[in-house]
Amino acid sequence: MAKSPTKERIFEEAARLFQEKGYLATTMRELAERTDLQVSSLYSHIGSKEELLHKICFDNARKFLEGIKTAEELQANAAEKVQFLISLHIRIATSDITSVTIFNDEWRHLSGPYLTEFLSMRKDYEKRFSKIIQQGVDSGEFIQINVTVALFTILTSLRWLHRWFPEKKGISVKSLEMEILNLLMNGLKRKS
Amino acid sequence: MAKSPTKERIFEEAARLFQEKGYLATTMRELAERTDLQVSSLYSHIGSKEELLHKICFDNARKFLEGIKTAEELQANAAEKVQFLISLHIRIATSDITSVTIFNDEWRHLSGPYLTEFLSMRKDYEKRFSKIIQQGVDSGEFIQINVTVALFTILTSLRWLHRWFPEKKGISVKSLEMEILNLLMNGLKRKS
DNA sequence: CGCACCCGAACTACTGTTCGCTTTTCTACA
DNA sequence: TGTAGAAAAGCGAACAGTAGTTCGGGTGCG
Numbered sequence: 179m180a181k182s183p184t185k186e187r188i189f190e191e192a193a194r195l196f197q198e199k200g201y202l203a204t205t206m207r208e209l210a211e212r213t214d215l216q217v218s219s220l221y222s223h224i225g226s227k228e229e230l231l232h233k234i235c236f237d238n239a240r241k242f243l244e245g246i247k248t249a250e251e252l253q254a255n256a257a258e259k260v261q262f263l264i265s266l267h268i269r270i271a272t273s274d275i276t277s278v279t280i281f282n283d284e285w286r287h288l289s290g291p292y293l294t295e296f297l298s299m300r301k302d303y304e305k306r307f308s309k310i311i312q313q314g315v316d317s318g319e320f321i322q323i324n325v326t327v328a329l330f331t332i333l334t335s336l337r338w339l340h341r342w343f344p345e346k347k348g349i350s351v352k353s354l355e356m357e358i359l360n361l362l363m364n365g366l367k368r369k370s
Numbered sequence: 371m372a373k374s375p376t377k378e379r380i381f382e383e384a385a386r387l388f389q390e391k392g393y394l395a396t397t398m399r400e401l402a403e404r405t406d407l408q409v410s411s412l413y414s415h416i417g418s419k420e421e422l423l424h425k426i427c428f429d430n431a432r433k434f435l436e437g438i439k440t441a442e443e444l445q446a447n448a449a450e451k452v453q454f455l456i457s458l459h460i461r462i463a464t465s466d467i468t469s470v471t472i473f474n475d476e477w478r479h480l481s482g483p484y485l486t487e488f489l490s491m492r493k494d495y496e497k498r499f500s501k502i503i504q505q506g507v508d509s510g511e512f513i514q515i516n517v518t519v520a521l522f523t524i525l526t527s528l529r530w531l532h533r534w535f536p537e538k539k540g541i542s543v544k545s546l547e548m549e550i551l552n553l554l555m556n557g558l559k560r561k562s
Numbered sequence: 563c564g565c566a567c568c569c570g571a572a573c574t575a576c577t578g579t580t581c582g583c584t585t586t587t588c589t590a591c592a
Numbered sequence: 593t594g595t596a597g598a599a600a601a602g603c604g605a606a607c608a609g610t611a612g613t614t615c616g617g618g619t620g621c622g
Contacts, residue, residue, distance in 0.1 A: 357516045
């Protein structure tokens with residue numbers, strides 16, 4: 179199952195390029211140059227350009243879906259579950275920066291059935307996240323708030339990390355995590 | 371100064387297409403079809419494809435910069451200023467949906483000096499917004515929080531609106547605005 | 563030999579844009 | 593007011609450039 183190092187390098191450089199310029203703006207010729215190969219040689223390792231995008235998008239989707247499953251199975255209240263998920267987002271976004279960028283912004287260039295599958299996975303994730311928030315509202319842990327609004331505000335609010343973090347100006351992941359949790363959970367929770 | 375209706379239609383349809391498929395994925399031939407023109411006829415009204423992108427990006431940038439100027443001149447405390455700016459974002463994002471989408475996501479396909487100018491305008495906006503947040507922290511209105519983290523979390527958290535609002539499921543702009551303000555300002559403010 | 567890897571060259575498709583020309587619309591003057 | 597002429601708008605066809613991908617053939621290792 180060990181992938182050839184060349185193949186691995188191709189995926190790595192592809193991720194980097196897609197992040198820098200976007201999927202469409204990236205050419206196979208650039209990718210070849212970065213990997214010290216000829217364009218045609220790339221096709222000894224991969225089937226198509228879209229395969230690169232596909233792998234990155236679905237690898238990330240899997241990470242998040244596993245995360246929400248863990249959250250659901252947690253013996254904890256809604257606030258702790260939400261907190262766990264926010265932390266997860268932060269950790270993923272700050273560890274595999276390039277992949278997350280593509281996952282966030284370039285998935286829409288997936289074609290046909292891949293796109294459909296991707297969107298249904300995302301929908302699934304959102305539904306399950308919503309459910310947790312709903313529990314928090316019902317139990318009185320959270321303020322009275324429209325669940326959809328809360329869901330998207332939270333999810334979206336984390337989407338600057340993968341763009342900004344690379345040039346992190348003297349702030350650790352840990353303290354970053356604490357700052358964000360502070361702000362978001364403080365907003366969500368009822369003032370007792 | 372009144373623009374020809376054809377030219378206006380071209381810009382409108384371009385905005386719609388850029389939103390649907392992205393700038394790069396949109397072709398002039400598609401734009402021609404949408405505007406009931408031949409490709410070559412487009413060039414009687416516009417200079418280039420990038421001109422379309424350029425106009426939309428800078429029109430929006432101007433809107434936001436005007437907004438922050440108004441906020442700065444407000445006779446109000448930091449919380450009220452931040453609240454004003456959040457409301458502004460929501461109102462812009464829900465009124466001119468297509469333009470905001472492009473402004474948010476497609477600016478990076480601006481080329482050369484345009485890109486530089488755009489980025490410096492954005493930087494300016496972020497600096498001035500930061501200053502207001504800093505005032506709120508210093509005065510004790512807001513919780514002790516890293517200003518950069520707060521800035522980007524807030525700004526980014528509003529970036530789902532322009533994608534989601536079109537299919538608004540029975541929620542008015544006004545109540546949407548209230549829900550979001552509730553969540554974000556509750557997060558920012560100190561519990562007295 | 564067989565196999566995985568690599569290469570140069572080419573192919574087809576499609577891109578934004580231009581060219582020369584016709585048609586429509588507007589304007590200024592008799 | 594009527595009309596000539598200019599300007600604006602529209603058009604089909606083509607151009608040059610670039611995209612992703614394929615093909616046939618090489619290379620070196622087991």
